Amino acid sequence: MEEHENKDPIILTSPARMLKGILIVGITLAVGAGIVLTFFDEMYANPPPVARIQPPTPPPVEPPPAQAGTTTIAILVGAATEGNPDYDPDDGKVPLGNKIVWNNQDPIPHTATSGTGPDDPNKAKLFDTNIILGGESSDPVELTDAKEGDSIPYFCTVHPYMTSQLTIVPAGQVGAPPPGGEPAGPTIKILQGSATQGNPDFDPDPIKVKKGDKINVVNEDNTLHTITDGTAPGATAGKLFDTGFLEAGQTFSIDTANLEPREYDYFCQVHPYMQGKLTVE
Amino acid sequence: MGHATFEWVYVGVVIALLVYVGAASWDVERLLDHAPPESKVVKVFGQQWLWTFEHEDGRKEVGELHLTKGVPYRFEITSRDVNHAFNIPDLTVMMDAVPGRINTMWVMPDATGEFLIQCREFCGFSHYQMRAKLIVEEPDATNVAFEDAEEKYLPASSVVDAGDTARLS
Amino acid sequence: MVLEVKKPRAMWEILFSTHHTDIGLLYIILAITALMIGGALAIAIRSELFLPGNQGIIPDSNTFHRIFTTHGTNMLFLWLLPFAAGVGNYLIPIMVRYKDMAWPKLNATAFWMIPPAMAMVWLGMADFTWYASPPYSILKAPGPAAEMWIFGIKILGISSVLGAINFIVTILKMKHPDLPLMRTPLFVWATLVTSIMILVAIPTFAAALIMLYTDRLGVSGFFNPAMGGDPIAYQHLFWFTFHPEVYIFAIPAIGMMYELIPRFSRKPIFSYQSGVTAFVLLAIVGFASWAHHMYSTGMSFTEKTVFMIGTLAAVPASAMHVFNWTATMWGGRIRFRAPMSFAFGGLVLFFYAGAGGIVNTAMPLDFLTHDTYWVVGHFHLFVMGLITFAFIGMLHYLFPFITGRMYNERLAMISFWLLFAGSSVIFLTQHVLGLYGQPRRTFDYLPIEPLIIMNQISTVGAWINAAGAALLIGNLITSAIKGKPAKMNDPFELGEHYYDYTRREPHH
Numbered sequence: 001m002e003e004h005e006n007k008d009p010i011i012l013t014s015p016a017r018m019l020k021g022i023l024i025v026g027i028t029l030a031v032g033a034g035i036v037l038t039f040f041d042e043m044y045a046n047p048p049p050v051a052r053i054q055p056p057t058p059p060p061v062e063p064p065p066a067q068a069g070t071t072t073i074a075i076l077v078g079a080a081t082e083g084n085p086d087y088d089p090d091d092g093k094v095p096l097g098n099k100i101v102w103n104n105q106d107p108i109p110h111t112a113t114s115g116t117g118p119d120d121p122n123k124a125k126l127f128d129t130n131i132i133l134g135g136e137s138s139d140p141v142e143l144t145d146a147k148e149g150d151s152i153p154y155f156c157t158v159h160p161y162m163t164s165q166l167t168i169v170p171a172g173q174v175g176a177p178p179p180g181g182e183p184a185g186p187t188i189k190i191l192q193g194s195a196t197q198g199n200p201d202f203d204p205d206p207i208k209v210k211k212g213d214k215i216n217v218v219n220e221d222n223t224l225h226t227i228t229d230g231t232a233p234g235a236t237a238g239k240l241f242d243t244g245f246l247e248a249g250q251t252f253s254i255d256t257a258n259l260e261p262r263e264y265d266y267f268c269q270v271h272p273y274m275q276g277k278l279t280v281e
Numbered sequence: 282m283g284h285a286t287f288e289w290v291y292v293g294v295v296i297a298l299l300v301y302v303g304a305a306s307w308d309v310e311r312l313l314d315h316a317p318p319e320s321k322v323v324k325v326f327g328q329q330w331l332w333t334f335e336h337e338d339g340r341k342e343v344g345e346l347h348l349t350k351g352v353p354y355r356f357e358i359t360s361r362d363v364n365h366a367f368n369i370p371d372l373t374v375m376m377d378a379v380p381g382r383i384n385t386m387w388v389m390p391d392a393t394g395e396f397l398i399q400c401r402e403f404c405g406f407s408h409y410q411m412r413a414k415l416i417v418e419e420p421d422a423t424n425v426a427f428e429d430a431e432e433k434y435l436p437a438s439s440v441v442d443a444g445d446t447a448r449l450s
Numbered sequence: 451m452v453l454e455v456k457k458p459r460a461m462w463e464i465l466f467s468t469h470h471t472d473i474g475l476l477y478i479i480l481a482i483t484a485l486m487i488g489g490a491l492a493i494a495i496r497s498e499l500f501l502p503g504n505q506g507i508i509p510d511s512n513t514f515h516r517i518f519t520t521h522g523t524n525m526l527f528l529w530l531l532p533f534a535a536g537v538g539n540y541l542i543p544i545m546v547r548y549k550d551m552a553w554p555k556l557n558a559t560a561f562w563m564i565p566p567a568m569a570m571v572w573l574g575m576a577d578f579t580w581y582a583s584p585p586y587s588i589l590k591a592p593g594p595a596a597e598m599w600i601f602g603i604k605i606l607g608i609s610s611v612l613g614a615i616n617f618i619v620t621i622l623k624m625k626h627p628d629l630p631l632m633r634t635p636l637f638v639w640a641t642l643v644t645s646i647m648i649l650v651a652i653p654t655f656a657a658a659l660i661m662l663y664t665d666r667l668g669v670s671g672f673f674n675p676a677m678g679g680d681p682i683a684y685q686h687l688f689w690f691t692f693h694p695e696v697y698i699f700a701i702p703a704i705g706m707m708y709e710l711i712p713r714f715s716r717k718p719i720f721s722y723q724s725g726v727t728a729f730v731l732l733a734i735v736g737f738a739s740w741a742h743h744m745y746s747t748g749m750s751f752t753e754k755t756v757f758m759i760g761t762l763a764a765v766p767a768s769a770m771h772v773f774n775w776t777a778t779m780w781g782g783r784i785r786f787r788a789p790m791s792f793a794f795g796g797l798v799l800f801f802y803a804g805a806g807g808i809v810n811t812a813m814p815l816d817f818l819t820h821d822t823y824w825v826v827g828h829f830h831l832f833v834m835g836l837i838t839f840a841f842i843g844m845l846h847y848l849f850p851f852i853t854g855r856m857y858n859e860r861l862a863m864i865s866f867w868l869l870f871a872g873s874s875v876i877f878l879t880q881h882v883l884g885l886y887g888q889p890r891r892t893f894d895y896l897p898i899e900p901l902i903i904m905n906q907i908s909t910v911g912a913w914i915n916a917a918g919a920a921l922l923i924g925n926l927i928t929s930a931i932k933g934k935p936a937k938m939n940d941p942f943e944l945g946e947h948y949y950d951y952t953r954r955e956p957h958h
Contacts, residue, residue, distance in 0.1 A: 012854035018931040020461055025483055036573055043574050043595045044516065050668035051589060080329065082406065082592075108361075109331060109343070118410065119504050131331070131343045158331050160407065288724060288773055295769045299762040299808070306812035307755055313814055314751040329590075363586040364681060366746065366821060370887030375817040377747045379682060380585055381675025384748035397896070401821045401889045403579050405590055406511055409892035 047081055069097060070140060073112070073164075075104045075132070077204060080159050085191060085200055087112075087164035096148055096171040099140035100127075107134035110156045112141075118160050126152060143168070187216045188276070190225045190246070195271050202227075206277035211261055215254040215278075219246040226269040227254070227276070240264065256280050316387035317434065319427070320355035323348070327358070327365035327378035330407035332398060345414045346398065351426035353389040353434050366402035369415055377402055389434035390417040468554035470539045473561050475852065477536025478845070480564060482923070484528035485838070489919055491521040496876075496912035499905050502897040511893040515577040516595070518891060522580035523599070526699070527606045528568055530833065533841050534702035535560075535613050538641045540848065542617060545638050547626035552619040560612040567605035574598030579891060581688060584673035584681045588665040600663050607652050607659075614645035621645075636725045640705025643733045647694050647701075650737070655691035658684060682747050689740035697736040697764075700832065701729060703840035704771050707793050710843050711775050714790035715782030716944060720774050728770040735764040745816045754813050761811040768804055772797065787942050788862035792843030795870040799835025799877075803828060806881060824884025827877040834873050842869075842922065849926065850941035855933035861925040868918030875911030879904050 071094045079086040087102075094100055102112045109131045115123030129138035143152070146168045156162040186209045194201040209215055219225050224245050230237030240259060243252040259280045268274040323346070324335040334342045348354055358367045360378040367386070368375045376386040400411035420426035427433070464472045495518055498508040508514045539557065543550050551557045574595035578587040587596060621642045625631065631638075662684070664670040671677020673684045712719045719725060738760030745754055775797055784790065806828040809815050819825060850856050883904040888895050895901050937943070 012935055013930055015931040017461070018853075018927070021479070022927065024461065025479065029483065029487075032569065032572065036575070039573065040575070043598070044512070044577070044592050046593045048589060048591060048593055048596065048666050050666055050674070081590075108328065109333075133343070158407070159329070285721065285724070288721065288770070288777070291773050292766055292770060295766050299765055302808055302812055303758060303762050306758060306814060310751060310754065310813040313817075363590060364583055368887070368889070373817055375746055375820060379747060381680065382682070382748060397887075399887070399889060403515075403581075403583070403586070403891045405515075405586055409511060409889075409894050 045083070047083065051081060069095075069099060071095070071098045071100050073100060073102050075102055075106055075110050075112075075156075077106050079106050079110060079156075079162055080108045082159075082161045085203065086156070086159075086162040088189075088203075090164050090192075092164070092166045093169045094143070094166050096146065096168050098171075099142050100166065101140050102129055102132060102138040104132040104134055104136055104138075108158075109133050110158060110162065112138065112154050112164075113157050114152055114154045116153050117155055117163070118157065123155075123157075127154070128157075131158070185214050185216055187218060188227065188278075190217065190219045190221055190227070190268075190274075192221050194221050194225070194268075194274055195223050201268070201271075201274035202276040206263075206279060208279045208281060209256055211259060211280050212257045215256065217243050217246065217252045217254060219248055219250050222248045224248075224270050225274070227252075227266050228269050229264050229266050231265045231267055231275065232272055237267075237269070241266070245270075313387075316355040316385065317353050320353040320387055322355050322357060325356050325358040325367050325378065326361055327367060327400065327404075327411075328361035329363065329405055330400070330411040332367070332400075332411070332413040345416065347416045347418060348390050349420050349424035349426065350390050350393050350417050351420055351430035352424065353387060353427065353430070355385055355387045357383050357385055359383045363404050364402045365400045365404050365411070368399050368401040369396055370399070371396045372415075375401065389430060390415075391431065393417045393419055466558075468550075468558045470543050470551045470554065470557065473554075473557050474536045474538075474540030476561055477532045477539060477564075480561075480568075481529050481533035481536060482845075482926075484524050484532070484568070486919065486923060488521050488524040488529060489916065491517050491524070493912055493916050495521065496909040498893075499895070500909040501906075502895055502902060504894070508893070512577060514893040515579070515891070516575040519577055519579050519599075520572065520575050523571055523603070524568075525833065526580065527603065528564070528571070530699045530837055530841075531606070531610060532564060533845075534641075534644070534699075535610075537706065537841075537844055537848070538613075538617060538637075538702065540852075542620055542638060542641055543624075545635050546621055546624060547629055548620065548624040551616050552624050553616055556612055557616050560609045560616065563605050563609040563612075567602040567609070570598045570602030570605070574602070582662060583688075584662065584665060584684050585675065587662060588674055593666075596666065597663065600659050600666075604656065604659050607656050610648050611652055614648035617641050617645040618649075632722075632726070636708035636719065636722065636729075637702075637705035639726050639729050640701045640708070643729045644698050644701045647698050647733050647736065651691045651694040651698070654687050658687035658691075661687075682744070685744050685747060686741065689743045690737075693740040693743065694733075694736045696829075696832070697732055699837055701732065703796070703837040704729075706840045706844040707771075707775060707796065710789050710793040710840075710847055711778050711797075713847075713944060714787060714793070714942070715779045715784045717778055717782035720777035720780075724770055725774055728767045728774070731770075732764055732767040735760065735767065739764060739811075742811055742816070745813060746820050758811055758813055762808075765804065765808065768800075772801060772804075785942065785944060787846075788857070788859060788866055789843040789847040789942070791863060791866045792839045792846065795866065796836045796839030796843065799831050799839065799870075799873065802878065803831035803835055806831065819884055821890055822884035823880040823888050823890060826890050827880030827884060830873075830877045830880070834877065839869070839873075845926070847942075849929070850936035850938070853930045853933070854936060854938070855929055856936040856941060857929035857933055858925050861921055865918045865921040865925060868914055868921065872911045872913075872915030872918055876908050876915065877911075879908045879911065883908065 071092060073092045074088045076085050076088050078084045092100070104110055111129050111131055113124050113128040114126035117123070127141045127143065129141060132138045146152070148168050148170055150168040152166045152168075154164055154166065186207060188207060189203045191200050191203055193199045207215075217227050224247060226243050226245055228238040228242045229240040241254050241264075243254065246252055261280050264278045264280070266276050266278055322337050326333045326335070331344055332346075333344075334346045336342075356367065356374065356376070358376050358378045359382060360380040362380060364380070365378040366375065367378050369388070372388050372390060374386055374388050376384045378384070394417060396415040396417065398413035398415050400408055404411065418424065464475070467473065494507055495514070498505050498514065504510075508517060539551065574597075576582075576591065576595040576599035578591040578596065582599065621634075621638055625634070661670065661672040665673050665679070671679040673679045673681050675681065708719060708725060739757055741749065741753065741757040742761045786794070806824070810819055810825070810828060846857060846862060883901065886900055886904070888901055895905065
C-alpha cells in the first residue's frame with residue numbers, strides 16, 4: 001500500500017465552500033421550480049399528434065324530431081378527449097317547462113348528470129340521463145322546480161372534465177337556439193374561441209359531403225372569420241369557394257354542386273392558422 | 282465439514298423451497314388455464330372509463346353484470362381504446378383488457394351477492410373510479426345451475442377459499 | 451486510507467473537471483438532490499391518500515398522475531443510477547490502481563447529459579406512469595410532456611451506456627497489471643457486471659422509445675392496434691430492459707454492502723468467490739425472467755411457466771449474497787455505526803422484499819397481487835429498503851473521506867431508526883393493502899374501513915420517513931460545513947482490524 005499512498009496534505013471542506021455549493025444547487029433548483037410551476041399546465045396542454053390526424057368518423061345520427069317544448073343538446077364527436085368541445089350548445093338556454101334531450105353524436109358513451117363534478121355531494125339530484133350509448137339519444141329530462149334565471153351545472157360521469165350548464169329562460173323565448181345536432185344538411189361551425197391559435201377551430205373537421213349538398217356555415221365565434229378554399233392567403237386562395245367575411249353569428253351556404261369530388265383544404269383568411277378539410281364525394 | 286459446506290446446504294434448501302413453489306404454482310395454474318367447455322361466454326368490453334358486457338343471448342349491460350351462482354362463465358375481455366384490466370377482487374378474476382386482442386378468464390361464482398368490478402391497469406384520468414357492479418343471483422327457472430358445480434369447478438387445491446376473501450362491496 | 455486530495459480549488463474547477471473524484475462528487479450531489487425532491491413528491495402522494503376523497507393536497511387526478519410518474523422516473527433514473535455511477539466513479543479507479551477512468555472527458559460528458567435530461571423530465575411532468583405503456587401513451591397522453599419524457603429518458607439511457615463503457619474499459623483494461631481481477635474488491639465486480647448488463651439491456655428500450663415517439667406522431671403503428679400494431683410488443687421490449695434494469699439498480703448496492711459489512715464486522719468476507727459467482731449468475735439469469743411482469747396480459751400457460759422458472763432461478767443468487775453477508779457478520783466484533791446500521795437494515799428489508807417477490811412469481815398468486823399495492827410495497831422494499839439504505843450507508847462511509855469531517859453519529863443513528871421504522875411501516879402495510887385489492891396508481895379509493903386504516907398507517911410511515919430524511923440531510927449538510935475533523939487514517943475507529951483492500955482473504 002505504501003507505494004500508492006497519497007502524500008498530499010488534506011484540507012477540510014470549509015464552511016464557505018460548502019455554503020457556496022449549497023447556493024449553486026439551491027438557486028438552480030429554485031429557478032427550475034419556478035419554471036415548472038409557471039408552465040405546469042402548458043406542458044400538458046396538447047392532445048397527442050396522432051389524435052389530431054385521425055379523428056373518429058361520426059356515426060350516422062338520426063336525432064328525434066324536436067317536439068314542441070323540447071330542447072336538444074348535442075354531445076359532440078371527440079368530446080371524450082379532454083380539451084375538446086363537448087356539449088353543444090355549451091350554455092344551453094332551456095325555456096321554462098321544456099324537456100331536454102341529449103343527442104350523443106360521439107361513438108363513445110357519455111352521460112349528462114347534474115352537479116359540478118364527481119366530488120359534488122349534490123350530483124345527480126336534479127337530473128341524470130345515465131349512460132347514453134354512442135349514436136343514441138337520452139330519454140327526455142324534465143326539470144321540476146326550475147325557475148327562470150336558474151343556472152344548472154352538469155357534467156359527464158364517465159369523463160368528468162366534460163362540464164356545461166343549463167340556463168332557464170322564459171317559456172317560449174324566441175332566442176332559444178336552434179336544437180343542436182339537428183343539421184339541415186351538413187353544417188360547419190366556426191367554434192367559439194377559434195380565433196386563438198391552438199384552440200379547436202372548425203367542427204366537424206374533416207367533413208365529408210355529397211356533391212350537390214349545400215353546406216351551412218355558422219360563425220359561432222364573436223369575431224370575423226371566413227371559410228376560404230386553399231391553405232394560406234394568396235393569389236390562389238378562394239378560387240373554388242369562399243364565404244367572405246362572416247360576422248359573429250352570421251351564416252353562409254356553400255353550394256357544392258360545382259365542386260369536383262375530391263378533398264379540399266380550407267382556411268380562414270383572417271386567422272390563417274385555422275385550417276380544415278372538406279371532402280366532396 | 283469444509284468451510285463452504287454450510288453454504289451449499291443453505292443453497293440446497295433455498296432451491297428445494299423454490300422447486301416446491303414452482304411445482305405448486307404450475308399445478309394450480311393448470312386448472313385456471315382451461316375454461317370448462319360448457320362455460321357460458323360473457324363478452325367484457327373496457328373503455329375509458331366504464332365497463333360494458335354482452336351475454337351469449339345478446340343481452341347487453343352497462344356498468345352492471347348479472348351472473349348466476351353455480352354457473353361457470355368464460356369472460357372474453359377486450360378494450361375499445363387503451364389498456365385496462367378486468368378485475369373482480371372477490372372472485373380473483375384478473376385479466377388485462379388489451380385493444381386489438383381478446384383475453385379469456387373463467388370463474389364460477391359460488392356465492393350470491395353484490396361484488397366489486399374494478400379496473401386494474403392504469404388507463405388515464407378516471408382509472409381510479411372505473412368500477413362496475415357484479416350481481417350474482419340464485420339460480421332459478423331461467424338461469425339453471427350446473428350439477429355438482431362446487432365439486433367440479435372449485436377443486437380442493439384452489440388458491441382462494443371463497444368464504445375467506447375480504448368482501449370489498 | 452486517503453481518498454480525497456484537496457488543494458483549494460475554485461468551484462468552477464470542480465464543475466468543469468474531468469477527474470473521477472470530482473465527477474463522482476457531482477453525480478452524488480445530483481442524486482441526493484433528486485432523492486429529496488422525489489421524496490417530497492412521495493409525501494404529497496401519501497398525504498393525499500390519507501383519507502378517501504379529494505384532500506386538496508393534490509387538486510385533481512391528472513396532477514396526481516403527473517406526480518407519481520415523475521416520482522418514479524426521478525427516483526429510478528435520477529437517484530439510483532447516478533448515485534451508483536457516482537460512487538463507482540469515485541472508487542473504481544482507486545480500486546483498480548489507476549489514475550482516473552479510462553476516458554475522463556467521456557465521463558464528464560456522461561454526467562453533464564443528466565441535468566438537461568432531468569430538466570426535460572421535470573418540466574414536462576408526463577402522466578402516463580414510468581412504464582409509458584401504449585396505447586395510452588400514444589393515443590391519449592397529452593404533450594409536450596410526453597415527448598419531453600421520451601427525450602429525457604433517451605438522453606439518460608445514453609448517459610448510462612457511456613458510463614458503462616467507461617467502467618468496463620477501466621476495470622478490464624486499465625487495471626494495474628499486478629492486480630488480478632479475482633483480487634479486486636467485490637464492488638469492482640459489481641460495477642463490471644452492472645455495466646455489462648447495461649450494455650445488453652438498454653438498447654432494447656432505446657429502440658422502444660423511438661417506436662413510441664413515431665407512434666405518437668402517427669407515422670408508425672408499432673403499438674397502435676388501429677394501425678395493426680400490438681401494445682403487448684411494447685411491454686415485452688420494456689420489460690426485457692427493465693427487469694435486468696432492476697438488477698442493475700440492485701447490484702451496485704449489493705457491491706456497496708460488500709464494502710461496508712466486512713469492514714464494520716472487522717472480518718473478511720465469508721466467501722469472495724461465492725460473491726463473484728452470485729454476481730455473474732444474477733446478471734445472466736436476470737435476463738430470463740422479464741415476462742413475469744406480464745402474467746395477466748393473456749400469455750399462454752407454457753410461456754408463463756418458462757418465465758416463472760427463469761424468475762425462480764435468480765433467487766439462489768440473491769440468497770447467496772444474503773448468506774455471505776450474514777456469515778461475514780457471524781462472530782465478528784461488529785461496530786454498529788451509521789453505515790453498518792443502514793447496511794444491516796438494508797439486509798433485513800432485502801429479505802422481506804425477496805420473500806414477497808416469490809409470491810408474485812407464483813403464477814396464480816400473481817393474479818391476486820398484480821397492479822395492486824402489494825407490488826408497490828414489494829418494489830419499494832427493494833429500492834428503498836435494500837438499495838437506498840445501502841447507498842445511504844455508503845454515503846455516510848465516504849463522508850469523512852470526501853469532506854474531511856465527521857458527521858454527527860447520534861443524529862445519523864436517529865435518522866437511521868426513523869427511516870427504518872418508516873420504511874417498514876409504509877411498505878409492509880402496503881403488501882396487505884394490495885391483498886385487499888386496492889389497485890396501484892389510484893388517486894382515490896373506496897371509503898371502506900380496512901382500506902382507510904391501512905392507507906393511514908402507510909401515510910404515517912411516510913411522515914416518519916420524511917422526518918428521518920430531513921434529519922439525514924440536515925446532518926450531512928451541517929457536518930460538511932462545521933463537523934469535527936475526522937481522523938483520516940481510521941475515521942470510524944475500527945481499530946487494527948480495519949479491513950484493508952490489499953489484505954488477502956484467509957480462506958483462499
